[in-house]
Amino acid sequence: MQAVLLAAGESSRFWPLSEGKHKSLFYLMGKPLIQWTLEGLERVGIDEVVIIQSSSCLVEKTLKAFQTRLNLSYVVQEEPKGMGDALLSAKKVLRDSFFLLHAHQFTADQWLTAMMEKQNKTSSKLILSGQPTNQPRKYGMLKLENERVVGIVEKPSSEDAPSDIRALGIYLLTKKLVRILEKSQEHPYAFEDALNGFMAHQDVRVVIQDVQSISLKYPWDLFDAIRILMKRHLKPYCARSAQISPLAHIEGDVFIGENAKIFEYAVIKGPCYIGDGCVIGTHSLVRDHTDVESGAVIGAHAEVARCIFQTGSSSHSGYFGDSIFDQRTKIGAGTVTANVKIHRDEIKPVVKEERLSTGRHALGVIVGCETQLGISVKTMPGTLVGAFSFVGPGVIVEENVPSETRLLLKQEKLIKNKRRRS
Template identity: 40%
Template sequence: MNNKFLTGQAVILAAGESSRFWPLNYRHKSLIKIMGRSLIWYTINDLKKAGVKEAIIVQGIKKDIEIELKNEKFKNLKIKYAIQEEPTGTGGAVLAAKNLIKGPFFVLNAERVDAKECLKLFSQKINDKKEINLLVCPTSTPWLFGVVRLDNDRIIELVEKPEKGKEPSNFKVPGIYFFPREFLSYLEKVPSHPYSLWNAFNLWLKEKEARAVFASQEENIHLKYPWDTFDIARYLMKNYLKGKIGENVSIAKSAIVEKGVYIGDNTKVFERAIIKAPGYIGNNCIIGNNALLRENCDLEDEALVGSFAELKNTIFQKDVHVHSGYFGDTIFGENCRTGSGTVIGNVRLDRENVKSVVKGERIDTGLRKLGAIIGNGARIGINASFMPGVLVGSNCAIGPASLVRENIEDNTKFYSKFEGVFKKQE
């Protein structure tokens, strides 16, 4: 393994608006938590394991990444911060870190929790630190992505979302790069633009070499839409989760907690509750009588699951309380409350893929099972129902017995109108 290229710097991109991640984009999307840690923590930890010595995190003006990580320590890895004043794209983010970059460097997104695996592929490939190397992986839908035109492993051109049927290859670019520092001068030559990195790359190709680093299978670690969080959560549970019962935990004798479930400190599991593995329950949680938590549930601190509730492949951020009902393939932001009888549908009647509307565009999620994605501070009345794939903004109130069939914007009250009918008894 050619580790000498893995001991330098990595630029982590964490300044974007995350607009397609709504309604969970109240902070940068890499700050969503799985198993008690933000996604960017896992990325940094993996970079450290790969041998990177310095991470430069490009964040927005709110400095939310710096605030989140201020108490974290990563042995043998130094963290520096750069500010991207406006979210003008990847190229602008890299230039924001220019004064901190000292030599050849990696660039990757903040949610690349599989960074060690990816950098291992680079370490087996890189032979010349004066060449650009970038990760490519196969895709069955190349027209949806940026793809490469290749001559064996030599990159001829980057093409953004080619016309269907005219794709130069089926290898997409998932966004992990190795650049010589000289590349920064090419970035400075092109106009500021969301695709300035790619424009600079193609300018580089007119004069210099770039090589593809091939991944053997289509990657599933990406975080464009909120439902992409499920794949990342499963990856992290597979690679990080260890069954453990914390301190001062109360588990009723009739409750069933499978091996491979993590339960945090001061959590209570009441009679006849069932928790399937893999699963994560944080600190100070309550799992009520007869509750069923099926596989791949992640409940962050201070969660409450009421009696007879059923959860399946569901993620709660901090301080979410639900009463009885069904919550399948669903994500709740922080500080949410639901009344009893809440039902979140996660499968279409025709069993086709669930569609969801993002920024006005109806998207095929690629998932046959997807419930609702609900932002921070939601208040949901009794017997409310949600159709598969709906997105509910932060600080929304949903009236009792309402049927949510479409997205609800932030700070909205929504209720279904009913008409009472009164007749005299004869």
């Protein structure tokens, strides 16, 4: 069976973690998300995978570091023009029947077997995946007649939603759909229009499961992703080459990679992942679904809770809660990431000039790659800091910081003579 992975999109809502790379290349537990997806596909019997990537070919370059028994091939989508255009770019290599999914959907293996069984039991050539939701404005919603899908309505209001089942984004397709796409007018929702056109004349079915799945629209969705991955794959492990002080304390499910160093009086409370070559400093506390990727440093006297540190990032003392730091970020001593509002209200970050509901009451800062935070920086809940930026010492970050920006504190000093004591 063949699967096609979409890995060429712009991912603009994933800022500031989308600078220069597709979101499926974000690392969790030592592997990019796309590699977790490929391993899941292999488990359920997929033998060929076509990966649609951007012209940078960064996906192909990244995956060369990982071994697989899958037959991988790559197609370039020159411009990010939507799913329809991506699928057309691969039309020459498609089999008559194939799966289509996003490259970050590492939980897809929970769906594919059921979708193939549904196809075998029915005459349908096209099977969708669906899941209940109470937030129709975020998704394409399925219009159902008994077991058939007869339409998809994009992001309707609660009043206009045709059902409570959303399209999950995992499709078992036929090449006939590609022929419909070729005749369609090019626009961002051409794929959905082609599906609706196919449904008007053909039997289309859906597999509905209320199981844990991953939606990676926004950077904070990575917190759900790491929880799912740790639940499915994390096991206690300590590499022989790791150097762990006998005065350190480690409890729960904790993975410690090759050549990692855990210093005196450090405490790690799992579930946690500590990658190859990481350093956990003296008197630091790392806990609760924290992921520290290879070569990252957690300095002495730091508390880290529910955070993700990408490769080569480093911190000194401070408090880091519910925050994400992309590759090679540098964080000065005394940094504090506020992650909860005083009145415990929902945190609503600003993305593309729109304030969004997250459903989260704990969310710290999300920092793009190679950004530097000076000593004693304070960040307010839900702030986003772009890549290649610099936030100077003592700054309180109260709103988003664009990429390639210097944010400095202008300090006014008052100097007075001090009277001597008589």
